[in-house]
Amino acid sequence: MKLSWRRGVGGALTSLTGLAALLIVALLAVIFLDVVRGGIGTVSWRFLTEPPSDGMMGGGIFPALYGTAALTLLMTLAVMPVGVLTAVYLHEYAPPGSLLARAVRVAVVNLAGVPSIVFGLFGVGFFIHFVGGSLDRLLGYQELHWAQPGILWASLTLAVLTLPVVIVSTEEALRAVPLEHRTASLALGATQSQTLMRVVLPGALPGILTGAVLAVSRGAGEVAPILFTGAAYFLPDLPHALNSQFMHLGYHSYVLATQSPDVEATRPLLYATVLVLLALTFALNLVAVLIRARTRRRAAAAH
C-alpha cells in the first residue's frame, strides 16, 4: 500500500472517531441549551418557594424540592455507614484472596446492574409489605401505618440502589491512603481499629465525601424506584413523618411531562422543573469532581 493512501485512511478514521466524540458533546450541549432556554424564564424565587397551584398549571415546586432534599438526606444517612464499612472490610480487613471479599465484589457489581424499576418492586415487596407489614402487626396498628408507601421506605430503597456507588468510591479513597501511614501507626503501637479511626479514615475522608456526593446525585435523580414506594402525584403538605408520602422533583417532571391536561400551558413549568433538577445534579457532580481533583493534587504533592 502507498504511504499517502495509508495516511488518507488514517485521517478518515481519526476524523470519523473524532466526529463520534463531538456528536456526544454536541448532544450534551443540545440537552443543556434546550433545558436552560426553555426553563430559565420561569425559574424565580417564587417558583422555588411556592407549592404548585391551579391543578399544577401554576405555582412553584417547593414541596418537590423539600421532598427531594429530605429523601436524599435519609438515604445518605442509611447508605454511608453500611457502604463505608463494607469498603473498609474489602480493603483493610479482608484476608488476601478471601472468598467473602470476592463474593461481596461480585454482588456489588451485579447490584449496580439491577434495573432501577426492580429496586422499586423490591421496595414494595420487602420494605412496605414485609418490614412495614411486620411492624404494623407488632405494634398493633389496625389501619395501615407502616405498610404503605412513605419517605422512609423510598429512602431505604434508594440506599440499596446507591450502595455500589459508595462502596466503589470509598474503596478507591482507601487505596489512595499510603501504606506507610498505616504501618507507621501500627509500629507506634496503635491497634488496627485505632489506625483505621485516626489515620486511614481521616486520610480517605475527601474520597469518601466524593462518594457521598455521587450517591446523592444518583439517588436524587432516580424516579423509577420511588414510583410506588413513596412519591406522591400532588401533595401540597410537606412530609412530616417517616411514613408520609412526598413530592419529588424527578417524579414531578415526569407527571408534568406526561399527564398534563394542557401541554402548552404546563410547558414553562415543566422546563423550569427539569432545569432545577438538572442544575442540582450538575452542581453535585461538579462538587464531586472538585473534591476529587483537590485530593489528587494533595496526594501528588505528598509523594
Add this chain to the structure above:
Amino acid sequence: MQGQGLVGTAAVAPRLSSAARRRQLREKVIAGIITAMAFTGIAALVLILVFVAKEALGLFLDAEARHEASPSKMFLPQVVRAGKPPAFVWQPVSSVPKVSMIPLFIGTLKTTLVSMLVAVPVGVAAALFVAEFASRRLRELLKPTIEMLAGIPSVVLGFVALMVFASFMQDTFGLGSRLNALVAGLGLSLAIVPVIFTVAEDALTAVPRSYREASLALGATPWETAWKVVLPAAAPGILAACVLGFGRAIGETMIVLMASGNAAIVSASLSDSVRTLSATIAAEMGEVVVGSPHYSLLFFIGVELFVFTFLLNMLANTWTRRVLKRLSGAGA
C-alpha cells in the same frame, strides 16, 4: 502450653495484662462488626431476588392466577375473539385479561436494538478517539464531559426524547405515531452511550504501551496501530462494554415510559408505538390490586428483568476481568 521449645518465651507472651486483653477483645468485636457489614451487599442482592420472586410466586400457587396467567397464556398465541386467528395480546385489565408477554418482549427488543445500533458505534468510536488519537489535553477535557452524560437523571433524558427527539422525528419523517420505538430507542442511546464509552475506553487504555510501540516500530501508522493492534487486543473488553450497555437498555425505565407511546403492538415497524417490560411495571403497578394475578404478573416481569440483567452483568464482568488479566500479564 505451646510446645517444649518455647517454654522460655511462652511463659511471658500469653500472659497479657487485663487492659491488653480487653483491647484485643475490642479489636475482635470491631473486626466482627465490619465483616458482618460486608454481608449487606450480598444480602441486598439475594433479598431483591427473593422478595421480587416471592410476590411473583402467586402466579404459580394461586388457582385463580394459574388459570388467568398460565405460562401458555403468557408465551403462546391465544384466540382472543372467536373466529379470529390466535394472537399475542397484552390487556391485563380488560374483563377477560389477556396476558401475552410477547408484545412486551418485542417492544423491549425493538427499543433496545435501536439504542444499540446508535450507541455502540458512537460510544466505541468516541472511546477509540479519546484513547488513541486525542491529545492529552483534549482527552482530559473530553472524558469528564462525556461522562457528564451519565450523571443526567434518566427522567431528564426521557423528557428530552419526549420534547425534542419526538418533535424532530415527527417534523422530519412524519411518522405515524409521534411516540414510537425509534424515539424511545434514541432516548435510550443517550443513557447507554456513556456506559459503553467508559468501559470501552478503560479497556483500550489497559492495552500496554509496548504493543503500540512495537507496532509503530514495525512501520505501522498510528491508525493501523489503533485498528489492527489496540482494538483487537481490547476486543473482549469492548464486547463487555456492549453487553453492559445492552443490559442497561433492557432495564432502563423512565425513558421508555415517557417516549415509547406505551402501546403493546406486535409489529416489525420501528415507527409503531411500543410497550417495554420495564415501562409496563412502571405504568401498571400504581393501580394494581395487591395480591391479584395482575400484581403477581408485574413482579414476574421484574424477575425476568433481574435474571436477564444479572446474566448479562456476569458475562460482561467475566470478559472485562479476562482482558485486564491477559493484558496485565502480557504487558509486564
